[in-house]
Amino acid sequence: MKNSSVATIVALSLSSLLSGCYSPGFQKAWSDARPGNTSNAQRWEGRWESYRPGVGGRMRAVLSPQADGHVRAYFEARWKCFLTAYEVSLNSSRKGGVTLLSGDHLLNSCVGGGLYTYKGTLSPLELRAAYDSHHDKGTFHLEPSVVLHPPCSP
Secondary structure, eight states, rough: OOOHHHHHHHHHHHHHHHEEEEEEEEHHHHHHHHHTTTSEEEEEEEEESSSOOOOSEEEEEEEEOOTTSSSEEEEEEETTTEEEEEEEEEEEEETEEEEEEEEEEEEEOOTTOOOEEEEEEOOOEEEEEEEOOOOEEEEEEEOOOOSSSOTTTT
């Protein structure tokens, strides 16, 4: 095999890995949380936005209340051709008609990895939160998902 053929195969393989069109663990959690299932998991969709202008992307989450009072959040965030999917256990407490969420997570990612802290509110109609890390700060806003989108839609 010629060197150019090997380079092409390696480039295509890396491209498919970095394009992040599919995250098997998240996809399973998303599928399991479909409307009408018997679990308490719920699907949420929206966007994340950095405080840096023009930086942000699509975000989805599967939220599951836990017996210990925490909320398990499985996030999938996109930025350009990168996809990151990770689970976070968030502290929760009720205040009025909303749930206050907070927590942190060490994100092992080749893009923007590091310790992230989260603080936000959850109501039946929206999840609003701020995130902070060494690399970036911003917000995300998600709403309950009622329309199924293909996993790679923009």
